[in-house]
Amino acid sequence: MDHAKANETQDTGETDRIIVQECERLLESPMFVRSPVLSRLLQFLVEHRLRGGRSAPKAYAIATEALGRSADFDPAVDSYPRVMVGRLRSLLDRYYGDTPWVHRLRVPQGSYEVVVQHRNAPPARMAEERNEAAREAEAGPAGPTDRQRPPRASTLAAPRPRYALWAAALLVIALALLAGWWFTAGKGKLLASDPVPMPLLEVSAPLAGDSGPSRALARALDGKLRDGLRRFDLVDLRSAGASGNATAGNRVDYRLDTSLVRTLEGNVDVTLVLNRVADQRTIWSEQLRLTADEVPEFNAIDPAIAQLAGDFGVIVRDQVQRQPDNFSAGFPCLAQFNRMRQMRSKSGARQIDACLRASLKANPTDPVILTALSLLRFGDWQPQRTTKTGQEAFAEARSFAEQSYQNGPSSAAGLFAMARANFYSGNCSAGSAMGDAAIRLNPYDPDRAGFLGLFKTTCGEMEEGEKLLRRSLALDSSYPGVPAVTLAFLLSQRDRQEEALSILDHMPSPSNMEPQYLMVRSVVLARSGNLPEARRQWQRLLDYTRQPANAPPERVLQQFVITPVVIQRASAALREAGVAPATKPLP
Numbered sequence: 001m002d003h004a005k006a007n008e009t010q011d012t013g014e015t016d017r018i019i020v021q022e023c024e025r026l027l028e029s030p031m032f033v034r035s036p037v038l039s040r041l042l043q044f045l046v047e048h049r050l051r052g053g054r055s056a057p058k059a060y061a062i063a064t065e066a067l068g069r070s071a072d073f074d075p076a077v078d079s080y081p082r083v084m085v086g087r088l089r090s091l092l093d094r095y096y097g098d099t100p101w102v103h104r105l106r107v108p109q110g111s112y113e114v115v116v117q118h119r120n121a122p123p124a125r126m127a128e129e130r131n132e133a134a135r136e137a138e139a140g141p142a143g144p145t146d147r148q149r150p151p152r153a154s155t156l157a158a159p160r161p162r163y164a165l166w167a168a169a170l171l172v173i174a175l176a177l178l179a180g181w182w183f184t185a186g187k188g189k190l191l192a193s194d195p196v197p198m199p200l201l202e203v204s205a206p207l208a209g210d211s212g213p214s215r216a217l218a219r220a221l222d223g224k225l226r227d228g229l230r231r232f233d234l235v236d237l238r239s240a241g242a243s244g245n246a247t248a249g250n251r252v253d254y255r256l257d258t259s260l261v262r263t264l265e266g267n268v269d270v271t272l273v274l275n276r277v278a279d280q281r282t283i284w285s286e287q288l289r290l291t292a293d294e295v296p297e298f299n300a301i302d303p304a305i306a307q308l309a310g311d312f313g314v315i316v317r318d319q320v321q322r323q324p325d326n327f328s329a330g331f332p333c334l335a336q337f338n339r340m341r342q343m344r345s346k347s348g349a350r351q352i353d354a355c356l357r358a359s360l361k362a363n364p365t366d367p368v369i370l371t372a373l374s375l376l377r378f379g380d381w382q383p384q385r386t387t388k389t390g391q392e393a394f395a396e397a398r399s400f401a402e403q404s405y406q407n408g409p410s411s412a413a414g415l416f417a418m419a420r421a422n423f424y425s426g427n428c429s430a431g432s433a434m435g436d437a438a439i440r441l442n443p444y445d446p447d448r449a450g451f452l453g454l455f456k457t458t459c460g461e462m463e464e465g466e467k468l469l470r471r472s473l474a475l476d477s478s479y480p481g482v483p484a485v486t487l488a489f490l491l492s493q494r495d496r497q498e499e500a501l502s503i504l505d506h507m508p509s510p511s512n513m514e515p516q517y518l519m520v521r522s523v524v525l526a527r528s529g530n531l532p533e534a535r536r537q538w539q540r541l542l543d544y545t546r547q548p549a550n551a552p553p554e555r556v557l558q559q560f561v562i563t564p565v566v567i568q569r570a571s572a573a574l575r576e577a578g579v580a581p582a583t584k585p586l587p
Contacts, residue, residue, distance in 0.1 A: 070212065307476050405417060482514075
């Protein structure tokens with residue numbers, strides 16, 4: 001009886017693990033990304049199951065807590081929950097019809113309960129059956145009495161050849177591990193070179209009132225936050241069904257606490273507080289007041305999501321600030337890579353190139369690492385584009401982008417790596433299509449929105465490009481970089497100098513030291529009537545690129561601008577504004 005209970009517990013734990021993993025895969029798939037209501041419904045049903053609900057949730061709970069219906073909802077006269085669960089069943093069938101599966105999630109007809117369907121037996125039972133089969137094969141055709149006999153002396157004296165091979169293999173592994181310990185002694189762990197994992201973020205259930213509408217809004221807010229945060233590459237989101245007990249392999253680094261209060265005026269106050277778990281310190285907080293028409297979509301939360309988990313968001317900056325010189329493989333290397341993108345230096349690029357390659361050696365198919373290496377090598381190519389070294393850098397950058405896409409064709413990282421490579425190769429249509437697909441997978445990423453906006457404007461899609469540039473700044477204006485200066489340049493071209501200057505004035509350090517910033521600011525100042533200051537900005541740029549005073553702008557700009565069209569347009573603007581010498585471009 002005790003053995004049966006143990007097997008039942010093991011099966012339950014394995015089933016819960018499968019449910020969590022499958023739910024995460026489903027929510028990340030394009031089908032569910034395009035269906036936020038069905039995503040919330042699936043998440044609600046899964047969480048009910050993982051909380052240990054002994055029966056399926058009631059239609060009323062589904063309507064008020066998952067689908068946003070008011071507290072006076074009457075399931076006897078309104079079939080909305082049944083209709084939406086039916087649509088969820090259809091979407092699950094469509095997903096698994098296109099996706100190979102060993103086990104899948106299903107909501108049986110006539111029920112609101114999430115169950116796991118296995119192609120064969122459940123994994124725990126299959127493992128037990130394999131073990132039993134192995135024991136029977138080991139015993140041979142003899143019956144139970146023979147299996148109880150002690151092994152013969154010859155069996156004890158001479159191990160079978162396959163066991164000898166296993167023993168030799170284990171010995172080799174043990175010696176390798178011992179060597180690893182020897183060479184990393186003093187670093188506190190056996191394999192000190194293992195890549196450092198991404199920080200783990202836990203989102204607590206939002207605090208809200210006891211009324212049906214408050215609970216429904218809280219669940220919608222929770223779904224919005226989880227939907228946004230899980231799309232970023234440099235943060236791992238703790239699964240909704242994960243155990244609350246932190247272990248060495250599942251230690252939470254940050255916790256996002258949220259609360260929601262409905263005011264008498266009909267507004268909704270949302271408070272977000274990010275805590276660092278190691279020292280229980282609050283490192284970021286924000287309070288938002290949303291009007292009634294802004295919920296339950298909670299689109300006003302988008303900038304907070306971007307600022308928390310973006311490429312150089314609060315979490316990444318906190319990690320870098322506490323370990324500013326950490327270039328270990330894995331997360332620290334990717335964090336340093338994004339930090340360098342704010343202000344590139346040759347020494348920093350060398351360090352990051354080395355740690356990214358070490359990260360790739362440990363994870364050779366990781367699209368995020370491959371995408372970072374691709375962009376790094378494109379950066380190496382731009383100032384040397386006419387040399388053999390530059391051509392080699394371009395070829396390797398494109399190779400990394402292709403590998404990223406091949407290994408992650410449905411990931412935002414893989415799609416955007418290939419989009420960038422297509423744009424740099426002059427293939428605007430392919431770059432635009434793949435960039436759009438990447439943005440759909442992560443509409444909260446200000447960095448990708450900004451660079452796609454830049455790419456689209458260089459390809460002549462001015463209106464769409466400007467929308468993306470503004471979206472990038474709306475999501476996160478704290479580290480705007482290239483998107484901000486590109487938007488300022490576009491506005492200056494339309495003689496909106498005051499607006500362009502306002503954008504540049506609000507750029508924080510170190511972005512205001514970037515060469516792109518100096519170039520655009522000199523143009524805007526000259527067109528605003530301040531030519532002396534514009535020329536001083538231009539001189540700073542000449543000093544930065546180590547070019548003589550009479551250098552044509554094309555030669556200066558090619559040191560830090562990749563796209564020929566941008567170099568041509570910016571050079572013409574510098575000459576027209578009187579900043580750069582009115583000389584013809586060098587051949």
